[in-house]
Amino acid sequence: MKLNIQNETSRLRAVILGTAKSNGATPTLQEAYDPKSIEHIKAGTYPTVKDMIHEIESVAAVLKKYDVAVYRPEIIEDYNQIFARDIGLVIEDKFIKANILPDREKEIDAIKHVIAKIDADHVYKAASEDIHFEGGDIMVHNDYIFIGTYLGDDYSDCIVARTNMEGVAYIASLFPHKKVKAFDLNKSMTDPRDNALHLDCCFQPVGHDKAIIHKEGFRNPEEYEFLVDLFGFDNLFHIDKKEMYHMNSNIFSIAEDVVISERNFNRLNDWLRKNKITVEEVPYAEIAKQEGLLRCSTLPLIRD
Ligand SMILES: NC(=[NH2+])NCCC[C@H](N)C(=O)O
Numbered sequence: 001m002k003l004n005i006q007n008e009t010s011r012l013r014a015v016i017l018g019t020a021k022s023n024g025a026t027p028t029l030q031e032a033y034d035p036k037s038i039e040h041i042k043a044g045t046y047p048t049v050k051d052m053i054h055e056i057e058s059v060a061a062v063l064k065k066y067d068v069a070v071y072r073p074e075i076i077e078d079y080n081q082i083f084a085r086d087i088g089l090v091i092e093d094k095f096i097k098a099n100i101l102p103d104r105e106k107e108i109d110a111i112k113h114v115i116a117k118i119d120a121d122h123v124y125k126a127a128s129e130d131i132h133f134e135g136g137d138i139m140v141h142n143d144y145i146f147i148g149t150y151l152g153d154d155y156s157d158c159i160v161a162r163t164n165m166e167g168v169a170y171i172a173s174l175f176p177h178k179k180v181k182a183f184d185l186n187k188s189m190t191d192p193r194d195n196a197l198h199l200d201c202c203f204q205p206v207g208h209d210k211a212i213i214h215k216e217g218f219r220n221p222e223e224y225e226f227l228v229d230l231f232g233f234d235n236l237f238h239i240d241k242k243e244m245y246h247m248n249s250n251i252f253s254i255a256e257d258v259v260i261s262e263r264n265f266n267r268l269n270d271w272l273r274k275n276k277i278t279v280e281e282v283p284y285a286e287i288a289k290q291e292g293l294l295r296c297s298t299l300p301l302i303r304d
Pocket of ligand 1: 086136137292293295296
């Protein structure tokens with residue numbers, strides 16, 4: 001398989017979509033690794049496997065309708081495998097295995113059959129355990145690579161900070177011809193409304209020249225301003241705290257003019273349609289309770 005990813009929005013041809021088939025029992029508070037899951041475990045509203053299967057399979061159906069080749073992970077019994085995005089990433093023709101949170105380390109084994117289709121010298125893995133990065137923090141945008149990180153002193157105690165500057169440097173080393181821009185993100189282990197778990201939880205390009213953004217996701221106002229300058233203020237759809245909590249920035253593009261979005265994202269979906277983008281609505285509010293949505297559930301392999 002010849003990989004090709006240059007940006008977030010060109011026509012999608014092949015993708016890995018996560019699976020909810022054997023998610024296991026509701027995690028304990030100790031097992032959870034994000035504040036939104038913790039909130040729902042405490043409230044007794046953590047999603048059921050049945051509901052999550054229904055939601056993720058509705059995404060599979062949309063991808064099929066657009067003739068996208070869809071690869072699925074093999075099943076690991078009682079293990080969360082929904083968020084395929086984070087376990088690896090493709091930039092240009094390279095597949096890079098993530099150096100992911102240890103709780104999620106096994107997920108990559110389940111896509112071995114996909115990685116086996118890629119020429120071995122196009123598959124990368126950072127050797128040092130001090131290098132941390134997950135796919136949700138990394139976005140290629142033509143000449144740019146955008147990377148979410150966290151520069152706070154408490155990085156090592158913060159399990160919602162998944163990409164460090166060593167990770168940024170590693171990705172930059174693989175793509176010396178790209179402009180790499182890191183973004184220091186706001187993190188909270190206790191309140192999901194203040195937690196940009198990954199860059200795609202507060203920002204994502206969409207369409208030809210637009211992007212969805214949550215200003216408060218950025219710790220450094222200058223880095224937010226950089227994106228305003230790059231995209232132009234009028235091309236940005238600003239989402240508020242509540243919309244970011246519901247994961248509005250985490251929709252998924254099949255093409256510049258087709259996205260998969262959550263059916264309750266009324267304000268966003270209206271704006272997309274106003275911009276001549278077809279919105280394929282799916283139910284995803286249950287999976288959203290785990291602080292991940294549609295971009296998080298997909299790992300694109302080939303776009304035009
Ligand atoms: N790309 C993403 N935003 N992924 C979301 C992953 C959510 C998952 N609960 C975690 O904490 O790892």
